[in-house]
Amino acid sequence: xxxxxxxxxxxxxxxDSGRLPERSVLRLVAALSVDAxxxxxxxxLARGLVAADVVVDGEPEAASxxxxxxxxxxxxxASLAPxxxxxxxxxxxxxxxxxxGLIAFHALSGAPAFRAPGExxxxxxxxxxxxxxxxxDLTLDLVRxxxxxxxxxxxxxxxxxxxxxxxxxxxxxxxxDRAARRAxxxxxxxxxxxxxxxxxxxxxxxxxxxPFQIERVVEGFARILSDPAPAxxxxxxxxxxxxxGAEGRSSNTAGSPEVPAPEKPPAGPPAVSPPEAVRGxxxxxxxxAPSPEDEKLYREAMDKLAAARRTIETSAFDxxxxxxxxxxxxxxxxxxxxxxxxxxxxxxxxxxxTVERRMVEINQELxxxxxxxxxxx
Numbered sequence: 376x377x378x379x380x381x382x383x384x385x386x387x388x389x390x391d392s393g394r395l396p397e398r399s400v401l402r403l404v405a406a407l408s409v410d411a412x413x414x415x416x417x418x419x420l421a422r423g424l425v426a427a428d429v430v431v432d433g434e435p436e437a438a439s440x441x442x443x444x445x446x447x448x449x450x451x452x453a454s455l456a457p458x459x460x461x462x463x464x465x466x467x468x469x470x471x472x473x474x475x476g477l478i479a480f481h482a483l484s485g486a487p488a489f490r491a492p493g494e495x496x497x498x499x500x501x502x503x504x505x506x507x508x509x510x511x512d513l514t515l516d517l518v519r520x521x522x523x524x525x526x527x528x529x530x531x532x533x534x535x536x537x538x539x540x541x542x543x544x545x546x547x548x549x550x551x552d553r554a555a556r557r558a559x560x561x562x563x564x565x566x567x568x569x570x571x572x573x574x575x576x577x578x579x580x581x582x583x584x585x586p587f588q589i590e591r592v593v594e595g596f597a598r599i600l601s602d603p604a605p606a607x608x609x610x611x612x613x614x615x616x617x618x619x620g621a622e623g624r625s626s627n628t629a630g631s632p633e634v635p636a637p638e639k640p641p642a643g644p645p646a647v648s649p650p651e652a653v654r655g656x657x658x659x660x661x662x663x664a665p666s667p668e669d670e671k672l673y674r675e676a677m678d679k680l681a682a683a684r685r686t687i688e689t690s691a692f693d694x695x696x697x698x699x700x701x702x703x704x705x706x707x708x709x710x711x712x713x714x715x716x717x718x719x720x721x722x723x724x725x726x727x728x729t730v731e732r733r734m735v736e737i738n739q740e741l742x743x744x745x746x747x748x749x750x751x752x
Contacts, residue, residue: 384443385429385482394485396552397510401517401540403435404479408537410440411471415533421465424474425450426481452492457524469526472536476500476521476529483510483518486745498717499524501738511554513543669722676715680737683708687740702744709744713737 385403389395395403407429414420419442427444431437444451454477456470473495480488480500488500500522505515517539523529530536548555683705690701713734720730 383431384427385431385438385478386426388431389426389482389485394508395482397483397514397554398544398547398549398552399435400479400482401514401544403429403438403482404475405537405540405544406436406438407440407475407478408533408540410438411475412533414440415468415471420471422446422451423455423459423466423470424478425454426478426487429478449490449492450487453489453494454487455493455495456526457496458526467526468532469529471533472521472529472531473523473526475533475536476518479518480505480522483508483514484742486742488522490745496524501742503735504738504742507739507742509553511543511547513547514554517543669719672715672719672722676712676719679708679712679715683712683740687744699748702747706741706744709737709741713741 407424411420411424420440424440424442425444425448427448427450428440428442430439430441432439454474456466456473459466459470459473477488477495477500480502483505489495500518502515502519502522505518520539521529521536530539686701686705686708690698690705693701716730716734716737720727723730
């Protein structure tokens with residue numbers, strides 16, 4: 376993608392070179408917070424920011440804001456904060472913080488979080504997808520708070536966002552531009568617990584049995600080990616114990632054929648209680664006694680998810696616009712399945728952790744589709 380006339384935008388840089396390193400993104404957020412605060416105080420940034428408004432010139436600290444996208448640009452309308460989408464006037468400063476959080480997500484993941492106009496006001500940004508890129512927990516928490524749909528959960532001012540980004544940089548041990556992963560240190564907790572448990576058992580045995588009973592216990596073990604086995608009738612060897620079958624055969628008279636003891640008839644099969652209804656592999660999300668409405672909602676979500684996965688698989692055999700159309704159809708099905716699962720999780724809070732794990736899979740597949748689509752979409 377050639378750089379535009381006014382400079383090389385962050386959107387073009389990510390489209391050409393891929394996602395940016397974590398440390399560079401944090402420095403970019405800190406620099407843009409300063410520039411955005413100055414332009415906001417001067418009356419600009421009425422409709423928030425997108426990656427196409429950020430001009431990159433070398434180092435992240437040299438980035439600046441130049442509003443190149445039109446106010447009604449689909450990219451801008453897709454990234455509007457919920458409070459900015461409600462009114463038509465100037466956006467509050469919390470909406471600019473929201474925009475910078477989405478710009479950070481775009482730079483860290485390589486793709487925008489939202490594409491359809493008004494989408495940011497309907498659902499939260501999939502920040503947990505950044506774990507797939509080994510983004511540190513401190514940066515994940517910063518992006519999650521900055522893109523919260525509730526303005527009260529975000530940093531209240533742009534300067535607070537800048538200080539939060541600088542604090543993450545200072546508190547993280549970096550290996551180049553990546554957060555260094557510390558190797559786990561050997562712990563002495565387990566050996567210490569084992570020694571403490573052994574000492575507790577020894578103390579309990581001593582005080583429970585008593586010092587005078589210890590001698591009797593030792594004498595008893597010595598007597599068991601020193602007693603010889605009873606000798607057999609013909610010598611010193613112990614008489615082997617005959618089996619039950621051998622005793623039965625020895626009672627027959629000499630010369631008479633051995634008659635085997637009648638075998639007991641095999642016992643009949645044990646009574647089996649009627650099996651309980653076993654739920655399928657995906658039905659663990661359903662309650663034990665699902666209502667028809669619950670089952671219909673869940674089945675509809677699973678059918679859309681299965682249809683989306685079949686569409687993604689078949690798109691591998693297409694090319695050109697046919698492939699892109701299949702991917703867009705799969706994304707529409709995935710978003711419908713995610714919406715239905717969200718409604719199901721709200722109706723059954725006890726199933727919400729399992730629903731969220733399934734929604735993580737759906738978001739990863741959405742990210743896969745976005746990667747394959749052209750950057751202009």
